[in-house]
Amino acid sequence: MKRKPSTEATSAWIRLMRVQSRVLDCVEQDLKKAGFPPLAWYDALLELSRAPSGELRPVELERQMLIPQYSTSRLIDRLVDEGLAIRRECKIDKRGQFVEITEAGRELQKRMWGAYSAAIEKYVGSKLSDADAVKLSGLLDRLGCSCGEMKLPPAINVNETLPSR
Amino acid sequence: MKRKPSTEATSAWIRLMRVQSRVLDCVEQDLKKAGFPPLAWYDALLELSRAPSGELRPVELERQMLIPQYSTSRLIDRLVDEGLAIRRECKIDKRGQFVEITEAGRELQKRMWGAYSAAIEKYVGSKLSDADAVKLSGLLDRLGCSCGEMKLPPAINVNETLPSR
DNA sequence: CCCCACTCGATGCACCTGCATCAATCTTGA
């Protein structure tokens, strides 16, 4: 029950922590320097923009983004404050609501993708061949699945979390 | 200057973000459930315990842990509050100080390693063969180096960031 | 010797997060 990890596993763990925090930091920094809001805003805007009619229930958004409920709630607050989304009442379930992306929201999402994709290329793409990127993805997937419980229909949604071009 | 990332790179990026936050979450959760403080405390206690005489300048700690200065300062506050470390004045440089780990600190670090290593095994070790762990480390290293600037003498320190057994 | 630039560490502020809990509404099942 308490087998110790191999030094190989431990070393992989350390690198996973250090490298992602480093790379994430770099990307967020680039976005910020370009005058854009945090990545979480982008993710939310993207999910909204891809929803059939540009609107989602907060609960959906929460599940897509894998962030806690209160976090979603406040993220939506901020988007609404900035005019990037609006809340709509949900007629079929009066507890709930819909969040709809605005034109400004769609536009910001697109502009952010320019800076965001450049950063991904700079900090990831340019360091790895496509083949190696695939290997890395594969290894990471083995860690990710069933950490807690899987909420997403396995791999497909994850693949589309960012526009592919 | 603005080449777009390949879909392979993008997909690796997404997995890197999602998987590490998931795995980190699981590990932190396990530690918390076992009644332990956050991982950052462990890291700091470990660095201190490994220092020649159990003490370090805050600046050193900061560089080892790759966290900002104010963050180090407040982390030390908390350790001191809990009696896990004490501040000592630094006679040669009166701006500075030394932080020394206490017996309680050393003991906590050891007890945490029990839970921590178990979590690493559970969420990483058991999902990957040693060979794959090595591959993963290798791929991650390619991303990590020279994201900003390298501050550590390349690989060796990183390897020893955790006790090896 | 002294001044200026730098390093070290602390801290006020704004904001963000996690946790617990709330009210409102929906659903279930007896």
Next chain:
DNA sequence: TCAAGATTGATGCAGGTGCATCGAGTGGGG
């Protein structure tokens, strides 16, 4: 049909983080 329980979303509070800035101390050039 109605009460018990589940679900949706908001929020008060405590604590953590980033940013800017500060005061103390050092050290090197003139």
